[in-house]
Amino acid sequence: MTGTRDSLRSYLEGRENLGEPEMFLPSGGRRETLEKMQRAGLGAPDTTGLGTDAERLARSGTREEILAIQDMEGLRAVAEACTRCGLHSTRTKVVFSDGAADASVLCVGEAPGANEDRTGLPFVGRAGKLLDRLLLSAGFPRADVFICNVLKCRPPGNRNPLPDEIEACSPFMLRQLELVSPTVIVAFGTFAAQTLLGCRDSLRHLRGRTHLYQGYPLVVTYHPAALLRNPGWTRPTWRDLQLVRRIVDGEQGQPTARMGAVEAAPESGMDDDAGAQDQLILGGRDG
Numbered sequence: 295m296t297g298t299r300d301s302l303r304s305y306l307e308g309r310e311n312l313g314e315p316e317m318f319l320p321s322g323g324r325r326e327t328l329e330k331m332q333r334a335g336l337g338a339p340d341t342t343g344l345g346t347d348a349e350r351l352a353r354s355g356t357r358e359e360i361l362a363i364q365d366m367e368g369l370r371a372v373a374e375a376c377t378r379c380g381l382h383s384t385r386t387k388v389v390f391s392d393g394a395a396d397a398s399v400l401c402v403g404e405a406p407g408a409n410e411d412r413t414g415l416p417f418v419g420r421a422g423k424l425l426d427r428l429l430l431s432a433g434f435p436r437a438d439v440f441i442c443n444v445l446k447c448r449p450p451g452n453r454n455p456l457p458d459e460i461e462a463c464s465p466f467m468l469r470q471l472e473l474v475s476p477t478v479i480v481a482f483g484t485f486a487a488q489t490l491l492g493c494r495d496s497l498r499h500l501r502g503r504t505h506l507y508q509g510y511p512l513v514v515t516y517h518p519a520a521l522l523r524n525p526g527w528t529r530p531t532w533r534d535l536q537l538v539r540r541i542v543d544g545e546q547g548q549p550t551a552r553m554g555a556v557e558a559a560p561e562s563g564m565d566d567d568a569g570a571q572d573q574l575i576l577g578g579r580d581g
């Protein structure tokens with residue numbers, strides 16, 4: 295049996311090294327095949343391009359190794375098996391990402407909540423539907439943006455993430471950012487903004503301007519869950535997303551390397567439009 299396993303594994307690894315794009319076995323695609331192999335106790339071949347298997351990286355990979363993973367599928371495979379911090383023991387599903395891997399806009403939230411933990415998708419439920427409407431109001435269908443969280447696993451009871459959890463998980467988000475290489479990042483909520491910008495400033499101070507993170511323009515706005523509790527923040531959020539729109543359209547100047555004081559988002563002349571947007575965005579909210 296061991297000889298058969300080794301032969302199969304060797305064969306599949308050989309296919310992978312030759313750059314075969316998919317279809318290792320007569321039925322099913324690459325992901326399905328990997329899942330079948332894992333269920334059968336065969337382990338997984340190298341999906342990372344690093345000459346090592348995803349399971350080893352998921353267990354004990356260094357920050358540098360995760361940052362060197364060559365493609366999004368390999369990165370996802372490592373994240374979905376990850377035990378690099380204590381949150382793996384309480385999660386239901388790893389919440390890796392949703393949306394387009396070649397997106398112009400990369401949206402980052404804090405961490406999965408209960409719905410995300412159950413479905414494996416970021417920003418679902420009422421807050422997720424509101425996010426979809428907000429993005430669409432700025433001309434970004436959800437399927438066209440890339441959505442992820444700083445943490446890929448849910449902190450129990452939605453408590454705040456701990457520093458060691460952020461440290462362990464941040465290479466995944468950093469590599470996602472490098473692979474997507476968006477035109478602009480949008481940080482949703484105080485925690486995501488403070489974590490990415492390495493500061494403790496309030497959202498009120500951080501909004502309405504373009505920051506710089508890892509060389510990418512970054513715009514801060516309210517988390518959709520906060521908008522559900524405070525509908526009055528919808529209009530400022532819409533303004534923030536209009537700033538994102540202008541950056542994508544090349545109508546906004548480049549930010550400087552200094553975090554903070556860069557460009558104020560124009561506030562005048564928008565309120566009438568924003569009032570209509572309040573109706574558009576909130577009018578269809580379910581629940």
Ligand code: SF4
Binds near residue numbers: 381
């Ligand atoms: S939160 Fe991140 S580092 Fe921790 S187990 Fe989940 S994927 Fe791994």
